[in-house]
Amino acid sequence: MALTREQVVDAAVGVLADFGLADLSMRRLARELDVQVGALYWHVKNKQELLVDVAARLLGDVGRLPEAEATPREAVASLATAIRTALAPVPDSAEVVQLAQTMQPAALEPLTWLRELLEEAGVPPQHSAWARHLLLNHVLGSVAAQQDRSSLEAVGEAGGPDLGEDAFAWGVGTILDGLGI
Amino acid sequence: MALTREQVVDAAVGVLADFGLADLSMRRLARELDVQVGALYWHVKNKQELLVDVAARLLGDVGRLPEAEATPREAVASLATAIRTALAPVPDSAEVVQLAQTMQPAALEPLTWLRELLEEAGVPPQHSAWARHLLLNHVLGSVAAQQDRSSLEAVGEAGGPDLGEDAFAWGVGTILDGLGI
DNA sequence: ACCTGAACACCGTTCAAGT
């Protein structure tokens, strides 16, 4: 049976989740899928394009709709948290998402919803794109910091203060306070 | 005359500034310095350690002392702006600084001052490390976003809304508002 | 002390040729 693009993306997500971005090479993927490297290039244009698909897959389970009874502020906070929750267990996921976002901003739907929710919460349109970036930098920065900390611990080095869930929630609250929503 | 570690770091900063991180390889550096690759490994332990030095050099010109007549809030904002100004012209500088910061948090002095200034401005010690991260994620995220935008433009693709100085200053203000300082 | 030469174990990407 012929290889599919889905299978390539699946394998890539698997290697990323289990071994991190440093081990996610086209050649490694080819070995995993029992094909020659060149075969991958019939299904994806290049590695960057593949990583965009990987990022989209990582964010694929982030639901669109907030709880019905949530306030607009709570809706923003809960989407930010859902994004963090989706990325937290996958090593280097923040880097992959950042790459994907610069290459194809529209491909990552949940990140675009953030802006909509911010406007619904009262952030004026001239600022909502900036506010989205502010929040997103916090989400991705928190995920990366926490993962770097745990990989340093695995090597036996100290990693600075805890930057887990508490720090994340506090940061979201601080930003939303600053936005006045 | 013997090669020095300073010269290796100089060359690395030069390649980064002129061509970006993708072109900053040990072999490229060796060519630039007219030595064999192995020679570099007498002066630096590995590439990561070299990048820590590169990051420190990039932030080396960021001054410690704020204007005497500045309010504590203005002191924080002006340090954040000075960091941004130092990194903005160097491609991929945000990635390099983030790497360096996770590998050797103490090596990047200006980033530690940020926490001190935040405490002087009234952020309680339990939150000052988190607040520093929040601000730093904004600084590095803004630098990276702006650079990605201009490199996409160079290739003739659209890069989304402007994320320049205005967005940066607005973001700093929003964070400081959220911190209540 | 400082560097060369050469190797080891990798990369991403392309492409003629096969089926």
Place this chain on the structure above:
DNA sequence: ACCTGAACACCGTTCAAGT
């Protein structure tokens, strides 16, 4: 349509051997 085989032009790191 889909894949193989093989090449091209690279990587980071190590290390015996030279000076």
